[in-house]
Amino acid sequence: MSGILDIKGLYKNYGATEILKDINVGIDKGEFLVLVGPSGCGKSTLLNCIAGLEPISGGAIRIAGQDMTHVSPKDRNIAMVFQSYALYPTMSVAKNITFGMQVRGIDKATQASKLADVARQLQIEPLLKRRPGQLSGGQRQRVAMGRALVRDPALFLFDEPLSNLDAKLRVEMRTEIKRLHQDLGASMVYVTHDQIEAMTLATKIVVMKGGIIQQIGTPHEIYTRPANTFVADFMGSPAMNLIPARATPNGQGSMIEIARDGAEPLRLIEARHAGLEGDILLGLRPEDMHEAATRPGTPLQGGGVRVDVVEPAGADTYVVARLGGKEVTSRLGADTKARTGEVLEFGFDLSKASYFTPETGERLA
Amino acid sequence: MSGILDIKGLYKNYGATEILKDINVGIDKGEFLVLVGPSGCGKSTLLNCIAGLEPISGGAIRIAGQDMTHVSPKDRNIAMVFQSYALYPTMSVAKNITFGMQVRGIDKATQASKLADVARQLQIEPLLKRRPGQLSGGQRQRVAMGRALVRDPALFLFDEPLSNLDAKLRVEMRTEIKRLHQDLGASMVYVTHDQIEAMTLATKIVVMKGGIIQQIGTPHEIYTRPANTFVADFMGSPAMNLIPARATPNGQGSMIEIARDGAEPLRLIEARHAGLEGDILLGLRPEDMHEAATRPGTPLQGGGVRVDVVEPAGADTYVVARLGGKEVTSRLGADTKARTGEVLEFGFDLSKASYFTPETGERLA
Amino acid sequence: MTDATYPAQKQSRALQIALRWGLYLMLSVFAVWYLMPLFVMLTTSLKSLEEIRTGSLIALPREITFDAWRTAWSGACTGVKCEGLQPYFWNSVMLAVPAVMISTILGALNGYVVAQWQFRGANLIFALILFGCFIPFQVVLLPMARTLGLLDIAGTIPGLIFVHVIYGVGFTTLFFRNYYVTIPAELTKAAKIDGAGFFRIFWSIFLPLSLPIIVVTVIWQFTQIWNDFLFGVSFSQAGTQPITVALNNIVNSTTGVKEYNVDMAAAIIAALPTLLVYVVAGKYFIRGLTAGSVKG
């Protein structure tokens, strides 16, 4: 049983469609849970259920140790930022932010000082007198944030709160949220589709798909040891390469054989895992495929592959090649020597590899 | 004078506030213009002006060679994706997408095939019968995209069309948009706050701030030669480090002196530019500060700096240190040896550096 | 290559101006149609009885006289008293203002419940309340008279208010419910999270959004109540009769001499408060109250 939030066997249907299936997850005080998953997988719905805004079809929700399954939203002591903002159209920005405090009977002075704080953090001081209709998308989103941040609830729920902000502001806001989390020990459930946000903020990540939880773990676990190909594919950008390969036991480890176009198969030795055998999927992140020349010292296993596409992107260059009959992306430095059509000597870092069954996509090792 | 879109001296006020000031920009057929700028800088307003949805206060807009300044939106032959989606609430998803075609009297068969195409691209096939109210945020956004994509207008306007999508889908959508652009030679104006989107999609980037254009250029120009500290700071994540330094002429080049905490100043040689003198800001991207150990062969100038923060983020690790009295972030590999509190030997790649005056922030070299 | 309908701008600009003119023309034509009876009434009210008797009914007055207006306001006989509409005016005000307010507030609350706080059976209840709009007032007259007698408010202004509220609430509920269903549910959600309860959300979020529909409702209710005759005549007694009864007494005597000029003036006078409400309330037909509330 978890401290702040504890969800047990939660189901949610809209009519006949099951949106959430058997959700079990909990967080302790001060934890930062990030929900990720493809668009439409039920993240917002889950937040709504936690907040009590949607009736649930089965299961139970406890907040701060109390059964809240049938408690009205206002008594759940949560703050929430809506994906759709949901600003009060007739109130000024300032009023939008202070409304909750006012309802709770917090005194004017506190209201004013909190408002001032939040407005500064969110850089919306000049906008306080405006109506939501007079704001830009990002400004609206910040006001929506402000509404939550002035509160001091048991639990914060954030639904993609930074999606309409520019990179700089986003980083700043991220920092604010992190600070809020650390300084106040606030507990949070946070939906985002931004990998960096997920990775940098979360103490725990939940990956969902089609209303079912795929994996729960720390960012590091999720990133390095995805529970299945879905998670592997979903987390990280560009995604983890899932390269069809054949494994045969080989002494203490396994030998991994990967088909190459117009050359004989690449043979790599996986020293850590002995049990691999038959058709497998080798999961390797783009950054774990190096340009052999730049990293001569590291324990990489090399192989030349013909480069299909070279796509420079600021600090990195993405290089696409065909391996095991699939396109494989590697992330190389901006100064890579890779040229389209030429063969590049790659270095594979199998110490970071994952292995999956091709059929179910479950993790093997 | 440009081919498809030509904006001359455009001004836009809301009441007394000037939102857009003297905007001059144009694109040729097949160009992909990306608008970036901080939240509230006027990007959406500019799109609205181009679309004719907001009356402009001054200047002129030509589309496809014709003066459109006073033409109503429906006659401008543009397609637009709204930041707020603006789906037709009473129509099904399919109807939302096909409605425009239907009005234009396009035959049923074509409608159906276009709809099928777009639905596949956007992965919304199972949702075609739903109402917008029954969709998730990301799904709504995709429907909004679909409405534009089935059109074949002179100009596409996209306002943060992918902001609510998860990373994977986002990459896929980006590819679709790129394909649309390349295959059809479509002309686009695209607002985004996603640097990667901006960099990978744009043929031309416009950086705005407070309603004023700061720089127009190719992604490479903007990234490597920002016109001022604002652009330097704004583009790239984490932002370009702007390190206070002193320059003194030094033979063919200049000597750059940077203050270090608890050690004597760092001295670097800028070989490309001779004219630098006095207080300057040295602009250096995080990825141009390397871990000296990992890149022994490259022409880097080294120096040890004490590390303040180490922040791992998947493939990269961000390392923060103090230089010139400011926090400076460098992007190092996941396997960096940097440890908080210890001194790390950095390698600075001055061949990629920019220089700005501290007073106005204008680019020096 | 490009979309089928490509514009010809120059022409479209001219067309726009033409359309605009057409629009104003059309609006004016309708305005004339609406004004026609008022014109007849006004001109008649400014004529002398002599002129009405001898001249054409639909013609400008040969000589303008305001006597009829004066008589209608303070001199016309409505029974043994010949004090015009004046004394009845306040009865109507005292009746209409509270009745409109109460029924509007009730309707707003009911509509708010039905539209935003759906519970099982809410729609059925709404339908049942709504159906009440159709009950013929002639039907309710007698049982209601009995009820008022039992409640001991027969013949009083509170009794009349009671009746008007009962039979007005169906409409006000209808108006508000149908306006509130178009307001995004997210607003209620956000306010619930903010800790606001049922009434607070109503007061702070929904009422400010309701200006146009409040206007419509007030217009409807005020008109209905102010102009009501049947209830007014049946459930009042001497001293509480509303203005319509007085107007009727001036206008509708069967065998007395008909003074059309006074009739018309009286009708216009009786309508003035309603007109005032239209003009004043009309300002609140504001566009886009929900602007910027939610996206999607």
Add this chain to the structure above:
Amino acid sequence: EPQAEVLHWWTSGGEARAVSVLQEEFSSRGGTWTDMPVAGGGGDAAMTALRARVLSGNAPTAVQLKGPAIQEWYEEGVLADISAVAEAEGWADILPTSIAGHMQCDGTWCAAPVNVHRVDWVWANKAILDEHGITMPTTWDEFNAAAETLQAAGVTPLAHGGQSWQDATIFETVVLGLGGPEFFRAALIDLDMDALQSDTMKAVFDQMRTMRGFVDSNFSGRDWNLATAMVMNGEAAFQIMGDWAKGEFLAAGKVPGEDFLCASTPGEGYLYNVDSFAMFTVSGEDNIAGQNLLAELIVGENFQEVFNLNKGSIPVRNDVALDAFDSCAVLSSEDMVATSDAGSLLPSYAHGMALRGAQAGAITDVVTAHFNSDMSSDDAVQMLADAVTNSM
């Protein structure tokens, strides 16, 4: 001290002045008069209000009621007995018997009569008649002949307003004129089926059809006073209307016998429309005192004279001097006495004196439907019988 709340529908102009005479008298005798006027639809609205008042247990003290409605209300058990006043004042002696009959319920007095309107009047524009050499017709054939002459000369013979009660007014005068008092009584009071279906009744409808031809094409929905104005202005020659029409002539400064003529409609008999006040059961001494005082005053000589001078009608009492009354009123009064003796003093069906509402209404429906369509007289007679049966 006597108190009375009086529900009546005499609201405008002359009527109101007339009734205020009563109020003044009442006050001068120490009473408090609370006025509760409700006009409209010839008392329909007042009746509506009355019903509501009675049902809510809050009946007014005195109510303007007339004809069989008095008995109907009496049957509902809500009328008070004012026999004491009637006997003290000797009403039985001073009222024509047929009129007194209306005021009595099961042998007790329950209402006080106010005035007598004669309904079967023809009003005519003297100038027009003179111009075309026409004298007031005394038979319907004469009337038809005169009308045809006028029509040929381009004058609208009959000014009429197409409202059902006006249609009914003409109808009953024709019934009286063509059928005579006996027939009128059989058909419109006793609702004798044979009479209703008789050839005489067919002839009545034939005459109605003829009259329809004498009316201008714009008659539909016209108020009676506009029809009167047509006569006054020389646009039409005749109007058949009760003696309240006289008020319009007088108000316009016309003089009877000089500018306009009055005569009873062709045929013998007299159709009266008697206004009266019924007293409702009320509690409290003050109210009962008020009722009695009111009853006494209403039939009192002074009120009878002053009121009827104002109203254009004539007193119910046969002992009031008529010096102050105009020639038409004098004629009316004389005829009343004469017909009363001859037994041809009859209640007006069109004004709710002869029949109960349901039956009167059923007949009016047929009359007005016939008048406003091209229904044949045979059909009309059949329909009349059906409607009357159906209304029972």
Add this chain to the structure above:
Amino acid sequence: MQWLERHVPKIVLAPSFIAALLFVYGFIGWTAWVSFTRSRLLPNYDLVGTIQYERLFASPRWEVALNNLFIFGVLFIGISMVLGLFLAIFLDQKIRTEGVLRTIYLYPMALSLIVTGTAWKWMLNPGLGLEAMVRGWGFEDFRFDWITNSDMAIYTVVIAGVWQASGFVMALFLAGLRSVDGEIIKAAQVDGIPTHRIYTAIIIPSMAPIFLSAFIVLAHLAIKSFDLVIALTGGGPGYATDLPATYMYAMAFSRGDIGQAAASATVMMIIVFAIVVPYLYSELRAKHD
């Protein structure tokens, strides 16, 4: 406390609901009961079977009234809706004189019909009104004498009815238009949708609830139109423009035949029920999916 809070919505709705049960359904029940009695001047409660209904359906006047209700109802509701909607849309085009025009369109509601009826009567009267006026302009053959024609008179009632009610419908629609999200209209404009299609396909569908309001109001007015007929035609010529409401009133109050009035009221309620319930059902149903 918790309980109270959870049930606030129900508690708020309760008084109106109870009032409706008592004063609407109770009274309807009462009326139904009385329709099976011989009540005359005042109600009595001894059941006598269906005789009142037999009388009702034997009455040619009731037949006319019912027919008229259908003609009048359909035309009045239809025309008022269309006209109201168009006027609202026109007024929504940023018209400078909106305030004045709105008041002009609305004012007929303010005037008591007992007097406006007279004005209309004059205008419709061929000898006094429009016909005379147009003839006066030299068009000698112009005819407009519906009000005197038994077959056409009901249409004059429609004209006056529309004149009175369409302004309010306009106001209702105007409020509805003003609640439509502007962004959506913008999206449609950019999508190249011509203005009329924006209205027909996007704005009007999203005003479906407002249509319900307008429909109910108009249906209510149509069914209860009493003053209108009384003032304009008095039910005439003959009883050609009688409506059930006037029939009922006449029976109940001028003829002292309350049983008959109750029977006609009951039939009216059944008709209303048959028309309104399916509409309500579909309208309220749709909100749920």
